[in-house]
Amino acid sequence: MEDERAVRLFEMLILCLLSTVLILTDGCGAxxxxxxxxxxxxxxxxxxxxxxxxxxxxxxxxxxxxxxxxxxxxxxxxxxxxxxxxxxxxxxxxxxxxxxxxxxxxxxxxxxxEETEEGHTRQATETSAGLWAAFFHITGLLVIFLPLFAIYKRQQKNDCIQKKFTTTCCDECSAVLCTNEEVPATGTALFSVPFVWYLPVMHMEPV
Known part of the structure; x- marks a missing residue:
């Protein structure tokens, strides 16, 4: 009898403890x-x-x-x-x-x-106009300076051959400009001195 009573008391104690835990944690994490x-x-x-x-x-x-x-x-x-x-x-x-x-x-x-399409169109048009303006500006400069530079190089070659020509070749001219044929005199080089000084980006030495 005493053993059964002890077991029942132990079971009641366990149930009380479980009830207490459930009450304290009710709803936690749910x-x-x-x-x-x-x-x-x-x-x-x-x-x-x-x-x-x-x-x-x-x-x-x-x-x-x-x-x-x-x-x-x-x-x-x-x-x-x-x-x-x-x-x-x-x-x-x-x-x-x-x-x-x-x-x-x-x-x-x-x-x-939140942006208006009109604003996008205007911005795109202005950007395009700016690019075209830059393109035409650069193209115009090339059209002006490239022919002048070509004339200058040809005149420089002629002057070099006339002044430095020998029976063997141009002793003091660049090998690129040297030929074995004497070129008839064409007069003073039109662009030989002044034009070189206006083309510093070409890194040429004045004649």
Whole structure:
């Protein structure tokens, strides 16, 4: 009899301990009922959370209130408290960052559809005009200076051959300019001295 009584007392003690633990930890780590969150599960989930279709209820994180199923159309962010741009097509945007995922309404452009297409067109036109102006400017300079440079090089060659020609070759001229044929005199080099000084980028020495 005493042994049975001791066993029963021991079982009652275990049950009391288990009951105490359950009371102290009641609800810890458990999810809140659908549509609520918070330590006491007494706060409603954000109004713009998307409904979990399979159960027709709203679920959100117990601690932060983050919508588990994302947001309804027109809203974004973790708690769906930010509104999509009014210029998003069909009022649809990414529920994370608000980017317009279905395009923009007429006359708008950009990731968030906040830029006007007219502004983009004007900027593109101005950029294109600037590039064409630079192209024509450079082309004009080449058209002017390349023929003059060609004339200068030819005159320089003629002058060198006339002044330095010998029976063997041009002893003091560059091998590129040397020939074994004497060129008739054409007069004083028109561009020999002054033109060289106006072409410093060519790194030529004055004749």
């Amino acid at each position: 999810d809140c009922p659908p549509g609520t969150y918070g330590d006491e599960c007494d706060t409603n989930c954000p109004a713009h959370c998307r409904v979990y279709v399979a159960e027709d209820v709203v679920y959100c994180d117990k601690t932060s209130g983050r919508c588990h199923e994302g947001c309804i159309p027109g809203w974004y962010d973790d708690t769906c408290n930010k509104q999509c741009s009014k210029n998003c097509m069909n009022n649809i945007c990414n529920h994370k960052d608000g980017a317009c995922t279905s395009g923009c309404k007429a006359g708008k452009s950009g990731t968030f559809c």
